[in-house]
Amino acid sequence: MNDAAPAIHSPLLQSEGVTHAFFTRQGGVSEGLYASLNGGAGSRDSAEAVAENKRRMALALGVAPHKLLVPYQVHSAEARAIDSPWSERPHCDGVVTATRGLALGVTGADCGIVLFCDPGAQVIAAAHAGWKGALEGVLDSTLEQMERLGASRPAITAVLGPTISKASYEVGPEFVARFVKADADNESFFRASINAGKSMFDLPGYIGARLRAEGVGAFENLDLDTYADERRFYSYRRSVHRNEPDFGRLVAAIALPA
Numbered sequence: 001m002n003d004a005a006p007a008i009h010s011p012l013l014q015s016e017g018v019t020h021a022f023f024t025r026q027g028g029v030s031e032g033l034y035a036s037l038n039g040g041a042g043s044r045d046s047a048e049a050v051a052e053n054k055r056r057m058a059l060a061l062g063v064a065p066h067k068l069l070v071p072y073q074v075h076s077a078e079a080r081a082i083d084s085p086w087s088e089r090p091h092c093d094g095v096v097t098a099t100r101g102l103a104l105g106v107t108g109a110d111c112g113i114v115l116f117c118d119p120g121a122q123v124i125a126a127a128h129a130g131w132k133g134a135l136e137g138v139l140d141s142t143l144e145q146m147e148r149l150g151a152s153r154p155a156i157t158a159v160l161g162p163t164i165s166k167a168s169y170e171v172g173p174e175f176v177a178r179f180v181k182a183d184a185d186n187e188s189f190f191r192a193s194i195n196a197g198k199s200m201f202d203l204p205g206y207i208g209a210r211l212r213a214e215g216v217g218a219f220e221n222l223d224l225d226t227y228a229d230e231r232r233f234y235s236y237r238r239s240v241h242r243n244e245p246d247f248g249r250l251v252a253a254i255a256l257p258a
Contacts, residue, residue, distance in 0.1 A: 003027075004060035005037055005053070010159040012220050013254065015119035019061050019103075020254040022113070022161035022222065024232040028053040033246055038234070039070070039107050040249030041089075062257035063103045070105040070251065071095055075132045079125070079141040081149055094127040094142035097256070098149045105253030109234040110164035110226050112207045113252035116142065116216075118151035124254045129207055131175075135182060139210050153215040160221045161252040164237060166191070166202035168227035173197060179206075226250070 005028065007021035028037030029052050034045040037053050051065075058065040069082065072089040079094025082102070095104045096116075104126040106113050111130035117123070127133075127142045143153060170193050179186040189206045190199040204221050211219050226233040239247035 002059075003056055005056040007060055008161070008222065008224070010220055010222065012157045012218055013115060013117050013159055015117060017122060017256060018117055018119060018124060018254065019257055020115055020117070021057065021060050021252070022115075023057055023060075023251045023253070024162075025234050025248055025250065026232065028056060030248065033239070033244055034248040038248035039105070039251035041070070043249060044246045045248070057105075057251055057253065058103065061103045061253055061255040063101060063255050067101055068103040068105055068253060068255075069095060070107060070253075073107065073128045075130050077133060077137040077141050079127065079138060079145045081145045093129070093133045093138045094125060094145065096123065096125040096142060096145040096149060098123045100256045101258035103253050103255030105251050107249035107251050108161075108163070108226075109236040109247050109249050112163045112203060113161040113250065114139065114158055114207065114211075115161065115252055115254045116146060116156055116158045117254060118146065118155045119157075120155055121150045121152065122256060123149045123151040124256060126252060126254055131201070131203060134203070134207055134210060135179060139207065140214055143214050143216070154217045156216045157218040157220075158211050158216045159219070160204055160207055162222065162224040162226045162229075162233045162250055163204050163207075164227050164235065165204060165223075165225035166200050168225055168237070169201045169203060170195065170198050171201045173199070175199075175201070
């Protein structure tokens with residue numbers, strides 16, 4: 001029986017020699033809060049369940065499970081190029097490769113999960129872009145690492161997977177001030193909330209603007225709101241609002257099958 005995990009795909013990333021997947025929360029073996037395709041090694045879910053979920057994701061991507069590589073994410077601006085499976089997960093938020101047989105993934109549960117590909121150069125990447133990483137430059141760093149492996153920015157496609165939307169992302173004045181201090185034009189990514197003193201933040205719009213400013217050839221936002229779509233997606237913010245003790249993690253991954 002083919003138990004590969006189902007996923008969402010972008011036509012922009014469809015290319016010979018490349019596979020990719022924006023996995024939903026469906027198609028795995030985890031239970032309870034984590035039902036069912038939890039990819040979060042850092043969650044309190046059963047390690048055995050997460051490993052089986054990863055196996056199903058790797059099958060969908062066409063690589064061996066130990067070659068589906070997801071870093072230890074720390075909301076940083078750091079991206080790393082890799083050419084072989086690691087023995088210990090590096091602390092970074094972007095991963096890049098031109099090595100066949102490897103799949104690169106990132107996890108998220110409201111944060112931006114972005115996949116990149118230069119099909120001509122056969123260079124791929126994945127980045128975890130929460131508000132902090134996006135603001136501090138993880139997308140820029142990922143593109144720089146891709147260039148070092150032979151990619152060209154005008155040839156790179158970047159696709160943003162399931163992410164919390166502006167309609168669901170309320171923030172306080174200190175948050176707004178941090179973005180405006182970095183760049184006054186960032187004020188355009190906020191609008192007033194119905195709650196006094198609060199604002200709604202457009203994280204997908206900010207990510208798209210950063211990538212366009214960095215010169216990528218094409219960008220797509222799949223426009224999928226993790227907070228609003230409980231059936232398909234995990235959401236950290238939704239779990240907080242419900243006082244739940246933990247939450248599952250979605251996985252987005254891209255591969256160069258051997």
